[in-house]
Amino acid sequence: MEEELTESEITEQLAELGIEPGGTVLMHASMRSVGKVKGGPVSVLNALRHLLGPDGTLVVPTFTSDNSDTSSAHQEKIRGLSDEARVKFCENMPPFDPATTPSTGMGVLAETVRCHTNSTRSAHPQTSFAALGAQAAKITQGHRLDCHLGKHSPLARLYDMRAHVLLLGVGFDRCTAFHLGEYRVIDPPRRKYRCVIRKDGLRQWWEYEDVALDDSDFGRLGEDFERVSASGAVRKGRVGSASCRLLSFVDAVDYAQSWLLEHRATGYGRSPQC
Template sequence: MYTKQDLLDHLKELGIDENGTLLVHSSMKSIGEVEGGADTVLDALIEYMKNGLLVFPTHTWSYIKSENPRFDVMDSPSCVGLLTELFRKRPGVIRSWHPTHSVAALGKGASDFVAGNEQFDTPCARGSSWGKLLDHKASILLIGVDLRRCTYIHGVEEWLDIPGRLTDEHEMLYTILPDNTEISVPQRRHIGHTSEKYGRVEDVFLHNDAMYKGHFGDATVRVCDTEKMTDLLTHLLKEDPELFS
């Protein structure tokens, strides 16, 4: 059974920049038995990143859609895992206002990081938190999940305007703000299941030092460098826009 100290040691061994920005995609089950369960995992990540910025996706794309168009910033649950749902409820955590691809952040510059996502009509716009990851030269930690769960790659596809990734038409969605004000946030949606093909670039990432592997508890983890990933993906997708088709 892993303790919080074990997990802190694993993060240090992984070489995560404790003063930087870290986005975490996660499978709690993959970590194995932890004393105190999921809350201890969050305690370890929060303590390790106390001088930096810790970010989790808190997506709602699976159920916020035309037939259920209202995203409540305070109450709509995350659809991408236990840790994300527990994290968004932690004291001091701030959630962005995007109706389908929100993030939650804690730490240095969290308010600025999540601000303005509701101004964009796509899931991962360059000016949104997904683009700010690149501005921050962030790391992405994939705990027990692979590149198929790396939303950031969707962002790079958007920024390069890869054909066939987004609907042409908008779906009218709404965000209910913390003060119960409701705003309209029309959205173009992702098309298809291109993320299931993101594993095609795993070896390229590994061989070019855009990603390396390690462990966190029992989980195999991938640590990704957003700058290097973006450079490689830009080159690959300009050569072959159908790479993930």
Template sequence: MTQEQLITKDRIQSDLKKLGVTEGMTVIVHSSLKSIGRVVGGAVSVILALEEAIGDSGSLVMPTQTEQLCDPTVYGSGYTEEELRIIRDGMPIFHPDLTPTSYMGFIPETFRKQNGVQRSAHSHVSFAAWGKYAAYITDNHQLNYALSEQSPLGKIYELDGYILLLGAPTNSNSSLHLAEYKQQNTFRKEIIWDVKISVNGEEKWTTYQDINNDSDDFGNLFDDFKKETNYVVDGKVGQATSYLIPMRSMVDYALSWMNNNRA
């Protein structure tokens, strides 16, 4: 029986550089710690390797979403009316420095707690950032149309940033939501979300508008983009199959792809 190789921070940093991660880059990372292998130091080593690879002149971004704060009926709760009342009354508002992520994984959950990391104030789809443009990326994250050009994703696009899928599935690429706001088809349906926010010091439930971004074709889009362009760089980071992609090129491609492939 062969023992699985231990993966160190230095090994991760070396693999990132081979993949094309360089000093000064703005990078949004989707990650799977388990996929990387037996990492000495776990999520901390991965985060430090990423930060050292891009340096102080770079910017590191991760999604830190908190869908657990949405109204309990959003995902089909099965609660009684009395239980719904108790949950709604007792649900805390979003606290950027305190509220844990939901379904994001160990790496973003660890990253958001690091000194110097800033987090956008959206109650549902926040992002955390470290580095040169951290404040710019996370400031003024509007409640409505939360993944549009005015969001942290739009600012990464403006900064000519990169997407890094670090062992994460190819359908987890949140940057592709940017294209959905411009696509010309019926999928761009408006929906309403319920979240709790602070209004003049008082906690209140409110609604915000967005489009339907419950996408299930991002994996197919990735496959076509990789096949039809030469922008995707793939390699191993530790044991994880990983991809480095220029965001602007992929989002621009995605807009045309969505218009042609969605009803």
């Protein structure tokens, strides 16, 4: 029988990976990859907060890709429905509420952060972030509804703070920081998005234009980033059963910007998640 990891063991392993007091960390995580932990995701969260200390901040994506009629998640939900059933489904979609709307596909650890009493969450109805710690409010405030992951999003604040990215049992294909590189190329492709919001107390559809997000090649981008990065830019280790990486947010974004310019002459927006 697989032994349960204790909170102290998780803390020790995260410290070896490089989590330090006062840091700001954007985390993507898979508890399934970590394995059995005594106390579950709460113990992992406690370990991270203990290491970051009172001056540190933990940030997680709390995206709601199914709050849309332009996303792949939405298309999967309505697959096989009649035209009438599709219309009814869209009419019954609830508006995004940062206080109560659960994230979609972000994992139980991200949801544990989102549901924490002291967490704050940004207001974007499709690509929100939740944060805990000293800089939580600064990171999450001002997330414009027409900017998924660009200069008016928490990613830009994390870049300015020289944060780190923790990939806890997940690969580079989950590295949201790379999306900021998409915004920083010259004249990135754009597309229309639609989602459900509540404005002036009324449920309504919100349509806007933003960069055409595409994570389909992030795995390859990450492999190249890791291969050419200077020593220390990507730290590798294990937490429980999970292979983990801790990387420089600034280095990841800067490399993504140059890599995307070289490797994406055409073909942006192939994977509409929002």
